[in-house]
Amino acid sequence: xxxxxxxxxxxxxxxxxxxxxxxxxxxxxxxxxxxxxxxxxxxxxxxxxxxxxxxxxxxxxxxxxxxxxxxxxxxxxxxxxxxxxxxxxxxxxxxxxxxxxxxxxxxxxxxxxxxxxxxxxxxxxxxxxxxxxxxxxxxxxxxxxxxxxxxxxxxxxxxxxxxxxxxxxxxxxxxxxxxxxxxxxxxxxxxxxxxxxxxxxxxxxxxxxxxxxxxxxxxxxxxxxxxxxxxxxxxxxxxxxxxxxxxxxxxxxxxxxxxxxxxxxxxxxxxxxxxxxxxxxxxxxxxxxxxxxxxxxxxxxxxxxxxxxxxxxxxxxxxxxxxxxxxxxxxxxxxxxxxxxxxxxxxxxxxxxxxxxxxxxxxxxxxxxxxxxxxxxxxxxxxxxxxxxxxxxxxxxxxxxxxxxxxxxxxxxxxxxxxxxxxxxxxxxxxxxxxxxxxxxxxxxxxxxxxxxxxxxxxxxxxxxxxxxxxxxxxxxxxxxxxxxxxxxxxxxxxxxxxxxxxxxxxxxxxxxxxxxxxxxxxxxxxxxxxxxxxxxxxxxxxxxxxxxxxxxxxxxxxxxxxxxxxxxxxxxxxxxxxxxxxxxxxxxxxxxxxxxxxxxxxxxxxxxxxxxxxxxxxxxxxxxxxxxxxxxxxxxxxxxxxxxxxxxxxxxxxxxxxxxxxxxxxxxxxxxxxxxxxxxxxxxxxxxxxxxxxxxxxxxxxxxxxxxxxxxxxxxxxxxxxxxxxxxxxxxxxxxxxxxxxxxxxxxxxxxxxxxxxxxxxxxxxxxxxxxxxxxxxxxxxxxxxxxxxxxxxxxxxxxxxxxxxxxxx
Numbered sequence: 001x002x003x004x005x006x007x008x009x010x011x012x013x014x015x016x017x018x019x020x021x022x023x024x025x026x027x028x029x030x031x032x033x034x035x036x037x038x039x040x041x042x043x044x045x046x047x048x049x050x051x052x053x054x055x056x057x058x059x060x061x062x063x064x065x066x067x068x069x070x071x072x073x074x075x076x077x078x079x080x081x082x083x084x085x086x087x088x089x090x091x092x093x094x095x096x097x098x099x100x101x102x103x104x105x106x107x108x109x110x111x112x113x114x115x116x117x118x119x120x121x122x123x124x125x126x127x128x129x130x131x132x133x134x135x136x137x138x139x140x141x142x143x144x145x146x147x148x149x150x151x152x153x154x155x156x157x158x159x160x161x162x163x164x165x166x167x168x169x170x171x172x173x174x175x176x177x178x179x180x181x182x183x184x185x186x187x188x189x190x191x192x193x194x195x196x197x198x199x200x201x202x203x204x205x206x207x208x209x210x211x212x213x214x215x216x217x218x219x220x221x222x223x224x225x226x227x228x229x230x231x232x233x234x235x236x237x238x239x240x241x242x243x244x245x246x247x248x249x250x251x252x253x254x255x256x257x258x259x260x261x262x263x264x265x266x267x268x269x270x271x272x273x274x275x276x277x278x279x280x281x282x283x284x285x286x287x288x289x290x291x292x293x294x295x296x297x298x299x300x301x302x303x304x305x306x307x308x309x310x311x312x313x314x315x316x317x318x319x320x321x322x323x324x325x326x327x328x329x330x331x332x333x334x335x336x337x338x339x340x341x342x343x344x345x346x347x348x349x350x351x352x353x354x355x356x357x358x359x360x361x362x363x364x365x366x367x368x369x370x371x372x373x374x375x376x377x378x379x380x381x382x383x384x385x386x387x388x389x390x391x392x393x394x395x396x397x398x399x400x401x402x403x404x405x406x407x408x409x410x411x412x413x414x415x416x417x418x419x420x421x422x423x424x425x426x427x428x429x430x431x432x433x434x435x436x437x438x439x440x441x442x443x444x445x446x447x448x449x450x451x452x453x454x455x456x457x458x459x460x461x462x463x464x465x466x467x468x469x470x471x472x473x474x475x476x477x478x479x480x481x482x483x484x485x486x487x488x489x490x491x492x493x494x495x496x497x498x499x500x501x502x503x504x505x506x507x508x509x510x511x512x513x514x515x516x517x518x519x520x521x522x523x524x525x526x527x528x529x530x531x532x533x534x535x536x537x538x539x540x541x542x543x544x545x546x547x548x549x550x551x552x553x554x555x556x557x558x559x560x561x562x563x564x565x566x567x568x569x570x571x572x573x574x575x576x577x578x579x580x581x582x583x584x585x586x587x588x589x590x591x592x593x594x595x596x597x598x599x600x601x602x603x604x605x606x607x608x609x610x611x612x613x614x615x616x617x618x619x620x621x622x623x624x625x626x627x628x629x630x631x632x633x634x635x636x637x638x639x640x641x642x643x644x645x646x647x648x649x650x651x652x653x654x655x656x657x658x659x660x661x662x663x664x665x666x667x668x669x670x671x672x673x674x675x676x677x678x679x680x681x682x683x684x685x686x687x688x689x690x691x692x693x694x695x696x697x698x699x700x701x702x703x704x705x706x707x708x709x710x711x712x713x714x715x716x717x718x719x720x721x722x723x724x725x726x727x728x729x730x731x732x733x734x735x736x737x738x739x740x741x742x743x744x745x746x747x748x749x750x751x752x753x754x755x756x757x758x759x760x761x762x763x764x765x766x767x768x769x770x771x772x773x774x775x776x777x778x779x780x781x782x783x784x785x786x787x788x789x790x791x792x793x794x795x796x797x798x799x800x801x802x803x804x805x806x807x808x809x810x811x
Contacts, residue, residue, distance in 0.1 A: 033620070033621075033622040033623075033625075034049055034050070034058075034620040034625040034666065035049075035050060035572075035573070035620040035621060035622060035625070037049040037058055039052055039054070039056050039058060039143055040115075040143065040163075040165075041056065041112075041115070041143040041144075041145050041153075041161050041163040042054045042056060042143075042145040042148060042149040042150060042152075042153055042161055043149070043489075044405065044412060044413075044414035044487040044489050044501075045405065045407075045412055045414070045489065047489075049618075049620070050569060050572075050573075050575045050618055050620050051497060051567060051569060051575070052567065053148075053497065053499050053565035053566060053567035053577040053578075053579055053616075054145055054148045054149055054565075054577075054579070055080075055081065055145065055146045055147060055148060055614060055616060055627070055629045055631075055662060056143060056144065056145045056146075057078070057079045057080070057143075057144045057664060057679070058141065058142065058143050058144075059075070059078070059141065059142040060140070060141050061137070061139065061140050061141065061167065064135065064139060064142065065137075065761075065808070066714075066724075066754075068752070068763065068765045068804070068806070069135060070086075070090065070767065070804075071086060071089075071090045071091065071093065071130070071135070072130045072133060072134070072135050072164075073085070073086045073093035073094075073095065073130060074086050075135060075142065076095060076144065076162065077710060077728060078677075078679060078710055079144040079146070079679065080146075080629075080662035080663060080664050080679040080680060080681050080709075081097060081098050081146040081147075081160070081629075081631075081660075081662045081681055082095055082096070082097055082109075082144070082146070082160070083095070083096040083097075083099075083681070083703075083704060083705060083708055083730075084096075085104075085703075085776040085777060085796075086776075086798065086799075087256065087776040087777070087796045087797060087798045087799065088255055088256055088257075088796070089215070089223075089224075089253055089254055089255055089256050090224055090253045091128065091130050091131045091253045091255070091307055092128050092130070092131060092253070092255045092307055093128065093130055094106075094128075094777075095109060096159075096703065096704060097109050097146060097147070097159025097160050098146060098147060098159060098160075098612075098631060098633055098658060098660070098683070099633070099656070099658035099660065099683045099684075099685030099701055099704050100158075100159050100610075100633075100635060100638075100656070100658075100685075101638065101640075101654075101656060101685070101701045101702055101703065101704060102123070103123075103588075103590070103640065103642045103643075103780065104123075104128070104780070105122060105123035105124075105127075105128040105129065106122035106123055106128060106129040106130070106162075107122070107123035107156075107159075107585065107588060108156070108157070108158055108159030108160075108585055108608075109122070109150070109157055109159040109160045109161065109162055110122060110129075110150070110154040110155065110156060110157040110160075110161055110162070111129035111130065111133060111162045111164075112154070112161060112162065112163040112164065113133065113163075113164050113165075113166065113247075113313075114163075114164075114165055114166055114245075114315075114317070114331075115163060115165075115331055115401070116315065116331050116333045116399055116401065117129075117154070117155075117397070117399065117420075118132050118133045118335075119132055119335060119337065119395065119397050119422070120155065120156075120397050120399065120420050120422040120479060120481070121156060121422070121424075121479070121588070121589070122156075123588055123589075124393070124395070124424050124477075124588075124589050125391070125426065125589050125590055125643070126339075126341045126391045126393065126426075127337075127339060127341075127393055127395065127424070131307055131309050131339065132249065132309055132311050132335075132337060133164065133249075134209070134227075134228050134249065134251065135164070136190050136192075136207065136208060136209040136228065136230075137167075137176050137178060137190045137191070137192040137207055137209070138166055138167055138192050138205070138207040138208065138230040139164050139165075139166065139167070140165050140166055140167035140168070141164075141165040142162070142163070142164055142165070143161075143162075143163045143165065144160065144161075144162050144163075145160045145161040145162075145163075146159070146160040146629075146631075146662070147159065147160055147579075147581060147612045147614055147631065147633070148160075148563065148565070148579050148581055148612070148614065149487075149499070149501055149563050149565075149579075149581065150581075150583065151503060151561040151563070151581060151582070151583025151584070151610075152485055152487060152501035152502065152503045152561060152562075152563055152581075153485070153487075153501075153503075155418070155420070155481055155483065155505065155507075155586075156584075156585045156586055157583070157585075158561075158581075158583035158584065158585055158608075158610040158612070166205070166230065166232060166245070167192060167194055167205050167207070168194065168203060168205050168232060168234055168243075169194035169195050169196060169203030169204045169205045169234065170194065170195070170196065170203065171195075171196045171199055171200065171203075172195065172196075173193075173194070173195030173196070174193075174194050174195065174810075174811070175191070175192060175193040175194070175810070175811045176190070176191070176192050176207075176808060176809065176810050176811075177189070177190070177191050177808070177809045177811075178190040178191075178806055178807070178808040178809075179806065179807050180804055180805065180806040180807075181804070181805055181806075182213065182802060182803060182804040182805070183802050183803045183804075184213055184214050184215060184216050184802055185212075185213050185214035186211065186212075186213035186214075186804060187211070187212055187213070188209060188210070188211035188212075188213075189209065189210055189211075190207070190208075190209040191207050191208065191209075192205070192206070192207030192208075193205070193206055193207060194206075194207075200236070201235060201236055201237075202233070202234070202235050202236075203233070203234045203235075203236070204231070204232070204233050204234075205231065205232050206229070206230070206231040206232075207229070207230060207231075208227055208228050208229035208230055209227045209228065210226070210227035211224060211225070211226070211227055211251075212224065212225040213225075215254055216278065216799040216800055216802045217254075217256055217278055217279065217280040217282070217799065217800075218275075218278050218279065218280065218283075218439070218440075219254055219280060219282050219283055219284060219304075220283055220284035220285070220440070221284045221287065221304045222304070223253070223254040223306070224251075224252070224253045224254065224306075225251070225252055226249075226250050226251030226252050226253075226308075227249075227250070227251060228247065228248060228249040228250070228251065228311075229247070229248050230245070230246070230247045230248075231245060231246055231247075232244065232245035232246075233245070239320055239321040240318070240319040240320040240321055240327070241317075241318075241319055242316070242317070242318050242319075243316065243317040243318075244314075244315070244316045244317075245313075245314070245315050245316075245317075246312075246313065246314050246315075247311065247312070247313040248311070248312055248313075249309060249310070249311035250309075250310050250311075251308070251309065252305055252306045252307065252308035253306050253307045253308075254280075254282055254306045254307075255282070255306060255307050255341075255343045256280055256282065256796065257281070257282075257343060257344060257345050257346060257796060258346055258777070258778070258779045258794040258795050258796045259271070259274055259276065259279060259280065259281065259346075259794070259795070259796070259797070260274055260349055260350045260384070260437060260792055260793070260794060261274075261276060261775075261792070261793055261794070261795050261797075262791070262792055262793070263791055263792075263793045266742050266744055267744075268744060268773070268775060268793070268795070270773075271350070271437070271792060273382075273437065273438045273439065274437070274438060274439055275439050275800075276773045276797050277768075277771055277773060277797060277798075277799065277800025277801070278439075278800045279439035280344075280439075281344045281346065281384070281386055281435070281441055282303060282306075282343070282344045283439075283440055283441055284304070285373070285440060285441060285442055285443065286303065286344070286386070286388075286433060286435055286441055286442075286443055286464070287302060287303035287304050288300075288301075288302060288303070289301040289302075289303075289388050289390075289431065289433075289465075291431060291462070291463075291465060291468050291469065292468070292521055292524065292526050293469060293543075294469070294519035294520060294521060294524075294540070294543040294544075294545045295519070295545050295546065299390075299429050299469060301342055301388070301390045301429075302342065303342050303343075303344065303388070305340055305342050306341075306342060306343070307339075307340075307341050307342075307343070308339070308340040308341070308342075309337055309338070309339045309340075310337070310338040310339075311335065311336070311337050312335070312336045312337075313333060313334070313335045313336075314333070314334055315331070315332060315333035315334070316331075316332050316333075317329075317330070317331045317332075318330045325406055325407045325408065326404060326405070326406050326407075327404070327405045327407075328402070328403070328404050328405075329401075329402075329403045329404075329405070330400070330401070330402050330403070331399075331400070331401045331403075332398075332399065332400040332401075333397075333398075333399050333400075334396070334397070334398050335395075335396065335397045335398075335399075336395075336396045337393070337394075337395040337396065338393075338394060338395075339391075339392070339393040339394075339395065340391075340392055341389075341390070341391040341392070341393070342388075342389070342390050342391075343389050344386050344387065344388060344389075345386070345387035345389050345645060345781055346384065346385075346386055346387070346645065346779065346781070346794050347385040347386060347387050347432055347645040347646070348385065348645065348779075348794070349384075349779075349792050349793065349794045350382040350383065350384050350437035350792055351382065351383055351384070351385070352381065352382055352383075353367065353369060353379065353380050353381065353382070353383055354367070356383050356385070356434075356446075357446060357460075360446065360460040360466075360538070361448075361457070361460075361538075362446075362448045362450075362460070364450075366448055366449045366450035367446060367447075367448065367449070368446070368447050368448075368449045369383070369444050369445065369446055370444065370445045370447075371442050371443070371444065371445075372442070372443035372444065372445055372463055372464040373442065373443065378436075378444070380436050380437070380444070382436075382437035383434060383435070383436060383437060383444060384434070384435050384436070384437040384441065385432050385433070385434055385466060386432065386433050386434075386435055386441075387430060387431075387432055387645050387781075388430070388431045388432070388433050388465075389428070389430050390428070390429045390430070391426060391427070391428050392426065392427045393424055393425065393426045394423075394424070394425040394426075395422070395423065395424045395425075396422065396423055397420065397421070397422040397423075398420070398421045398422075399418075399419070399420040399421075399422075400418075400419045400420075401416060401417075401418050401419075402416055402417050402418075402419075403415070403416035404416065410490060410491045410492075411488065411489045411490040411491050411497075412488075412489050413486070413487070413488050413489075414486065414487045414488075414489075415484075415485070415486045415487075416484070416485050416486075417482075417483070417484055417485075418481065418482075418483040418484075418485065419481065419482060419483075420479065420480075420481040421478075421479070421480050421481075422478065422479045423476065423477070423478045423479075424476065424477050424478075424589070425475075425476045426473070426474075426475055426476070427472075427473065427474050428471060428472060428473035428474075429469055429471075429472055430469070430470060430471040430472075430647060431465050431467055431468055431469055431470060432465065432466045432467040432470065433464050433465050433466065434446060434461055434464055434465075434466050435464070443463070443464030444461070444464055445459065445461045445463070445464060446459070446460040446461050446466075447459045447460065447461075448460070453532060453536065454532060454536060455536065456535050456536065457536070457537075457538055458532075458536045458537070459528065459536055459537040459538070459539070460537070460538050460539065461537065461539050462528055462534075462537050462539035462540065463528075465539050466539055467539060467542065468521075468539050468540050468543050469543050469544055470542055470543065470544055470647065471544050471647035472516055472544040472545070472546050473513070473514075473516075474513070474514040474546055475511060475512065475513040475514065475593060476511045476512050476513075477509065477510075477511040477589050477592060478509065478510050478511060479507065479508070479509050479586075480507065480508045480509075481505065481507045481508075482505075482506045482507065482508075483503055483504065483505045483506070483507070484503070484504045485501065485502065485503040485504070486501065486502055487499070487500070487501040487502075488500045488501070494569075495568055495569040495570070496566065496567075496568050496569075497566065497567045497568075497569075498564075498565070498566050499563070499564070499565040499566070499567070499579075500562075500563065500564050500565075501562065501563045502560065502561070502562045502563075503560070503561040503562070504559075504560050505557055505558070505559045505560070505561065505584075506556075506557070506558055507556070507557035507586065508554070508555075508556055508557075509554070509555045509556070509557070509586065509587075509592065510552070510553065510554045510555070511552075511553055511592060511593075511596075512550045512551060512552045512553070513550070513551050513593060513596070513597055514546050514547060514548075514549070514550055514551075515546075515547040515549045515550070515551065516544045516545060516546055516547060517544075517545050517547050518542055518543065518544065518545065519543050519544075519545040520534065520540045520541055520542075520543055521534035521540040521543070522534050522535050522540070551596060551597060553592065553596035555587070555592065555605065557584075557586055557607060559584050559607060560582075561581075561582055561583040561584060562581070562582050563579060563580065563581035563582070564579070564580050564581075565577060565578065565579035565580070566578055566579075573619060573620055573621055574617075574618070574619050575617075575618045576615070576616065576617050576618070577615070577616045577618075578613075578614070578615045578616075579612075579613070579614050579615075580611075580612070580613050581610075581611075581612045582609070582610070582611050582612075583609075583610050583612075584607040584608060584609045584610065585607060585608040585610070586607050587605050587606070587607060587608075587639065588639070590643060591605060591639045592605070603653050605639075606637040607637065608635055608636065608637050608638050608639070609635070609636045609637065610633060610634065610635050610636075611633065611634050612631060612632070612633040613631065613632045613633075614629055614630065614631040614632075615629065615630050615631075616628065616629040616630075617629075622668075623667065623668040623669075623672075624665075624666070624667045624668070625665065625666050625667075626663070626664070626665040626666075627662075627663070627664045627665070628661065628662075628663050629661065629662045629663075630659075630660070630661045631658075631659070631660055631661070631662065632657075632658070632659045633657065633658050634655070634656070634657045634658075635655060635656045635657075636655050637653060637655070638653065638654050638655065638656060639652070639653050640652045640653070640654070642780045642781065643781065644781050645781045652690070653690075654687050654688065654689060654690035654737070655687070655688040655689045655690075656685060656686065656687055656688060656701055657685070657686055657688055658683055658684065658685040658686070658701070659683065659684050660681060660682055660683025660684065660685075661681070661682050661683075662679075662680070662681050663678070663679065663680045663681075663709075664678070664679045664680075665677070665678045665679075666678075672716065673715065673716050674713065674714065674715050674716070675713070675714045675715075675716070676711070676712070676713045676714075677710075677711070677712045677714075678709070678710070678711045678712075679709060679710050680707070680708065680709030680710070680711075681707070681708055681709065682706065682707050683704070683706055683707075684700075684706055685700065685701035685704045685706075686698050686699065686700060686701065687699045687700075687701060687737060690737055696737055696738065699734075699737055699738070699739045700733075700734055700739055701737075702733070702734050702735065702736045702737050703733050703734070703735070703743070703776075703777055704733060705730050705731035705732065705733050705745070706731050706732070707729070707731035708728075708729060708730045708731055709728075709729050710726065710727065710728050710729075711726075711727050712724055712725065712726040712727070713725055719756075720755055720756040720757065721753075721754075721755050721756075722753065722754050722755075722756075723751075723752065723753040723754075724751065724752055724753075725749065725750070725751045726749065726750040726751065726752075727747055727748070727749055727750075728747065728748040728749075728750075729745070729746075729747045729748075730745060730746055730747075730748075730774065730776075731745045732744060732745045735777070735778030735779075735780075735795075736778070736780075741778055741793075743775045743776075743777070743778060743795070744775065746772055746773070746774030746775065746798075747772060747774075748767070748768050748772055748774055748798060749768070749769050749770055749772070750765070750766060750767045750768070750769065751765075751766050751769050752764055752765035752766060759809060759810045759811060760807065760808070760809050761806075761807070761808040761809075761810070762805075762806075762807055763805070763806045763807075763808070764803060764804070764805050764806075765803065765804050765805075765806075766801070766802070766803040766804075767799065767801070767802050767803075768798060768799060768800060768801045768802070769801055770801070771800050771801040772798070773797050773798075774797060774798040775795045775796065775797055775798075776796055776797070776798060777795065777796050778793065778794065778795050778796075779793070779794035779795065
């Protein structure tokens with residue numbers, strides 16, 4: 001009924017405003033007509049969109065402003081072929097390109113700023129690429145490429161390239177200032193300024209944002225706080241230009257993990273005492289951890305710090321015309337990242353108080369729970385064991401892309417050398433805590449009342465901690481990439497363009513891991529409460545202790561990627577293209593760690609290889625455009641490396657295949673009064689040879705919808721007044737490769753309105769207006785499939801209904 005009502009209201013409004021305002025001329029749309037758009041990502045030279053043999057979506061700064069995305073992931077939901085999960089919060093989200101399964105992050109796509117990676121590998125453990133990038137008013141444009149030539153112009157990107165292009169100054173001084181608030185305590189300000197220091201010669205752009213909010217899910221602390229500043233300076237001379245830039249990001253965000261829900265068949269409802277749309281285990285009452293270590297000293301952590309990257313980026317870009325139709329372009333960047341990552345990861349689902357006590361070795365009814373906060377005895381119906389995971393990563397990346405371009409009468413040849421050195425040093429310290437299974441969890445202690453307080457094993461906790469530092473990890477990964485690439489762009493006729501590209505990757509990876517042993521605090525001289533020794537508790541029985549032995553490893557890549565494509569421009573409005581591409585993805589960080597720390601690995605470690613075929617039809621006019629792109633892809637040696645709640649990780653391999661079609665369209669209707677944007681994907685991703693298990697052959701790839709789309713109609717009520725509705729639909733998915741656990745389909749509706757008063761824009765944007773409980777994932781950190789029937793499961797829903805209001809001044 002809700003969907004029908006929305007469509008009915010939209011239809012009535014369209015009819016009414018068409019008759020009332022048909023004679024008015026609406027101000028220029030914020031959307032640049034696709035027929036005029038020029039793209040640079042995945043091409044050797046800037047090229048009109050209709051002439052590019054790639055599947056690429058583009059958004060300029062005004063379009064991004066219209067959508068006002070709450071995160072980079074929310075913006076990428078508007079790109080067909082990208083299945084994006086936004087339930088983790090502002091950062092730490094997952095993107096799956098064209099049905100390629102992964103443990104999450106941006107494993108098969110590269111996220112770039114101005115043509116160079118935000119970080120070389122966008123899927124390092126707990127270091128998703130979107131942790132290190134924020135969309136704000138310094139972003140001038142987004143180009144999102146799927147498949148195709150991604151593997152020629154970047155590393156580890158067979159799924160595509162996501163390129164955020166920064167604003168640059170022009171001769172005209174321009175600025176934008178924005179203030180924003182919300183229903184969840186948001187206070188945010190954005191500023192961007194750009195202009196010329198010397199007319200026609202020296203240009204600048206500087207901007208950034210600062211934001212603080214309580215989070216849509218109720219954490220009882222500031223869930224998100226921080227900001228960034230970005231600046232660039234560009235000098236233009238007769239034969240080229242030189243540009244330098246800097247970025248500083250210091251921002252912290254709460255990361256939301258699965259919560260308990262109740263499943264009855266394919267129906268999923270709320271778990272008693274837990275709000276599915278606003279509840280979270282990440283709560284202030286359990287936010288502080290301070291525990292002794294078996295190796296000496298104490299480990300302290302504050303959950304309120306969340307995902308906290310401190311990022312410094314300095315870069316330069318230089319282009320020069322060497323004469324004889326040859327130009328040289330060099331891009332270089334150094335990135336330094338200090339990432340502190342703290343999150344609550346459920347260790348399974350809620351358990352009855354009696355069952356958990358039994359699991360801890362207490363027989364009968366001699367168990368007693370009490371609140372850590374005040375010592376009061378309580379009798380909870382359900383309790384929850386939670387992982388308190390703390391990860392620190394020191395990361396740096398130096399990258400240089402040197403490119404030569406030779407232009408001739410019928411095309412151009414580009415050749416380049418790409419060099420990237422990167423390093424990631426990480427330290428883990430994981431503990432488990434015990435809480436009530438409620439929205440606002442309370443830390444619990446558990447004792448065996450049949451024993452004396454001085455008896456061994458009397459207590460099963462230490463200040464609410466059931467397992468002190470049960471997992472420590474000290475490891476490092478380094479990459480040294482040395483890639484040669486070439487690309488030919490040839491206009492065979494005025495309408496027929498051929499494209500061929502090749503990339504040779506000679507890449508070297510190495511690292512180490514520190515061995516660990518088990519220990520406890522029995523002989524440490526410490527006490528649990530000022531009186532009793534650690535002999536009285538089991539919380540320290542399996543503590544991890546870093547040893548003094550190191551395991552060193554090396555792994556080399558010697559691979560060729562290539563692509564061949566043709567684009568035929570039927571006329572000024574119509575074009576068709578076809579492309580074949582072969583690419584690869586190097587093993588990810590956890591795959592290296594697993595393989596080189598396992599005595600008997602299941603299979604040899606290999607890069608993931610991909611073959612993709614795509615064909616496209618494009619029709620562009622100033623008021624209507626549509627792209628229809630069928631595609632087929634195969635993958636080999638795909639590794640699954642989920643890290644489970646006990647610290648172990650999956651180590652299985654599979655091949656996959658996928659066939660589908662992407663559709664993207666836009667229309668201006670009724671004398672520019674109405675705009676309609678649409679993107680959608682239909683696909684059928686299947687497993688082949690999953691871990692040698694023939695019973696899983698042909699199963700649908702986990703977490704991948706066969707159908708997902710976004711449709712957004714907007715009505716320009718007057719010249720100044722605009723309103724829109726947005727519908728995101730995600731089809732049925734499966735939690736894991738067995739296809740036993742269904743994640744139901746869901747629709748999320750957004751809506752908004754804006755009013756332009758001269759140079760001031762007033763806007764209200766709402767998300768999930770019907771408070772839908774949409775599930776994006778089950779619990780990938782649990783190695784077992786949830787039981788069928790009416791049962792408690794762990795899953796991660798999208799955020800509840802929220803609204804934001806903003807005032808923007810353009811000058």
